[in-house]
Amino acid sequence: MSNAQKALVMAAGIFLAIALITIAVVMFISAQEATKNAQENFSGIQRELSDTSFTVYDGTIVSGSQVVNALRKFNQQKQFGILVITGRNKTTTTSGTTTKISGGTWYNGVVDEDTGVVSYDSTTSSTKPSNYSDLSEALKQDQKTYINPAGKFNASIIRDSSNVIHGLKFIQQ
Incomplete structure (x- = not known):
């Protein structure tokens, strides 16, 4: 070549x-x-x-037994709280035409309902706030925290500003 x-x-x-x-x-x-x-x-x-x-809990009506099951299911979940407002521990405040329901008892953790920020986490903290209770108290009929299994509750989800779920809220009808 x-x-x-x-x-x-x-x-x-x-x-x-x-x-x-x-x-x-x-x-x-x-x-x-x-x-x-x-x-x-x-x-x-x-x-x-x-x-x-x-x-399942977003804007639905659930029974008291489903609320107790949710308490058991999410019992050890970190950065998560469940607020249960029963007829016995409900506080209502009326301002004009608006009625605000408050009170209730937190389980597993305490979450700010408006911001979704967890202020108490039972999996990491030892000092319990006054509005916190254990699951065993929800099953005792003589307690104001008692959850009636036959009761009906309005369920909602508590989210933070990033749309992350940090809690559930149950209000007895």
């Missing part, structure tokens, strides 16, 4: 190598973007699945 032919073969080889490298880089970039999108979708699905155990 002459020098000119060798130079052409070498130039064609270099051109093919550059073309293959360019194709590999383009494929890597597009695969990286697809991976990022898949990871975001997976995170969304994972968040939805983790919230499904709470959606």
Whole structure:
């Protein structure tokens, strides 16, 4: 082979190598973007699945036995509280046409209902606030914290500003 032919073969080889490298880089970039999108979708699905155990209580009416079951189910969950307002420990305040229901007893933790911030967590703290009780007190009929299994409760979810669920609220009808 002459020098000119060798130079052409070498130039064609270099051109093919550059073309293959360019194709590999383009494929890597597009695969990286697809991976990022898949990871975001997976995170969304994972968040939805983790919230499904709470959606049962979002704006529904549940029985007292379901409230007790929720207390048992979420008993040791960190950064989470359950507020139960029964007929015995309910406080109502009327201001004009608005009636605010307050009082009740917290279980597992104490959460600010407006911000969703956990101020007491039974899994990490030892000093209990006055409006906190243990599950055993909810089962004693002579206590004001007693939860009647046949009672009906309006259930709602307490979220923080990031839409993370930090608590449940049950108000007896």
